[in-house]
Amino acid sequence: MTKIGSHVSFSDKGLLNAATEALSYGSSTFMIYTGAPQNTRRRPIENQYIDEGREKMKEAGIDEIVVHAPYIINLGSYKKDTFRLAVDFLQDEIRRTDYLGVRNIVLHPGAYTDKDPEYGIGRIAEGLNEVLSGVKDTSVNIALETMAGKGSELGRSFEELAEIMDKVESNGRLTVCLDTCHVHDAGYDIVNDLDGVLEHFDKIVGLDKLAVVHLNDSKNPRGAAKDRHAPVGSGWIGFKTIYDVVHHEKLKHLPMILETPWIGKNEGAERPMYEAEIALLGGTALDRFGGEFAEHVEKLEHFFAKQDIHHRDFILNTWELLKTDAKAKKEDGREPMERLYDLIEAEGLFPELSEEQINHRLTAWLAGKDALLALTK
Incomplete structure (x- = not known):
């Protein structure tokens, strides 16, 4: 059965809160951050209503969820303090993910900032090697996310992801998260040639490495390198393409996560379209x-x-x-x-x-x- 869900909040009662919110949208999977994505403040994972959340998931038949690593992690940085924070914090997040029993933590590979792509790719691989060597007692995979190419971020091409993965010793612990908005904004024509894009990915990285799909429309035309998500159907990608992704024979076994923007005319009253998007994409409207x-x-x-x-x-x-x-x-x-x-x-x-x-x-x-x-x- 196709698993479609959304990014949900891990605040207040932790996993119980996240599962409850996800089910309110009709989700069959979901994604969380184990704390705020913009900072390092974290509550003890043991106190985050894990058993209660798992029980709620079990009752609803949800057997797979995803964790996303915080945005502040940049393994591509040449700055020693930033790099050290990235390595140590990602190791902590992997341990928290493992405690939750989750298999994949999605990671933005990193940005080379004032250096160059070659430096950034090597630096990210260096960081991943150190991270994985310190969490050998966990079973969590790091799912490198396909990126749009905004600024100096890496992972904007399948070749860059493959080059990073080839430099990592324990690359059996590396998987990939395919983001529809990001690959579109990076220049891949998933609208007119989804099969061709997937064949190219298989040749360069390997479809067996795909672990998660992010479902987002885009506010920009193909190749814009902007990374601005739109609700499903209201962007340049369109509903049909995202529906085709969800039901594609080579992808439909993967957890599909919506990260579409909340909308609404009045500030503070914005609401996500997750419930309608999930129902329409899953054929349960x-x-x-x-x-x-x-x-x-x-x-x-x-x-x-x-x-x-x-x-x-x-x-x-x-x-x-x-x-x-x-x-x-x-x-x-x-x-x-x-x-x-x-x-x-x-x-x-x-x-x-x-x-x-x-x-x-x-x-x-x-x-x-x-x-x-x-x-x-």
């Missing part, structure tokens, strides 16, 4: 939301058709406008989903629904006619 959900999506189809608004054209044209027309962006910087929501609200189409519920239905409309037809069967 009618079971999750009921028949009225399909009727509402049909209503949106008719509403936007009258205004000659096609979901993909509107999305891509809006992003292109915001990218190329500085004046237009300054005067009206609203992103595509916000513009569509405003049209719905102005028409008063769904006065009985909350903003989150309307955005769920908008997410389904953005999935396109194939998904719409599937909803009505």
